[in-house]
Amino acid sequence: MVESICTPNWADSLRNLSTSAFGPNRTFKLSEKPEPADAPASSCAVDGVQVGGWHYDAGTNSVVFDQDAAPPPGSVVEITYSLGCD
Numbered sequence: 001m002v003e004s005i006c007t008p009n010w011a012d013s014l015r016n017l018s019t020s021a022f023g024p025n026r027t028f029k030l031s032e033k034p035e036p037a038d039a040p041a042s043s044c045a046v047d048g049v050q051v052g053g054w055h056y057d058a059g060t061n062s063v064v065f066d067q068d069a070a071p072p073p074g075s076v077v078e079i080t081y082s083l084g085c086d
Contacts, residue, residue, distance in 0.1 A: 024070035028077055029062045035084030043080045046071040 003013040034056070044054055044063060053069025056062075063079050071077055 024073055026065045026067065026070045027057075027060070027062050028064075028079065029060065030079065030081070032083055033061060034081040036082075042082065045078045045080075046075050048076070048078075 003017060007013045044051055051069065051071075053066040054063050055066075057064050063077075065071065
């Protein structure tokens, strides 16, 4: 989140910054690159419950939740995917 220091309305700017900093995390970076790249994640669970409302972003190697599906703060997010063999 970026806000200009020349903003005419600091209240709105601070509200935007705090929502970004303290709101639910929607992006979860994977520790490894999945294989095959066209079908990277086989499952995603939040607090042990399988969920939908997410997609894999190959550019950032992350799972990104839709805004209305973001896990609440403090949740345990578990993503299962296949790794290639070298």
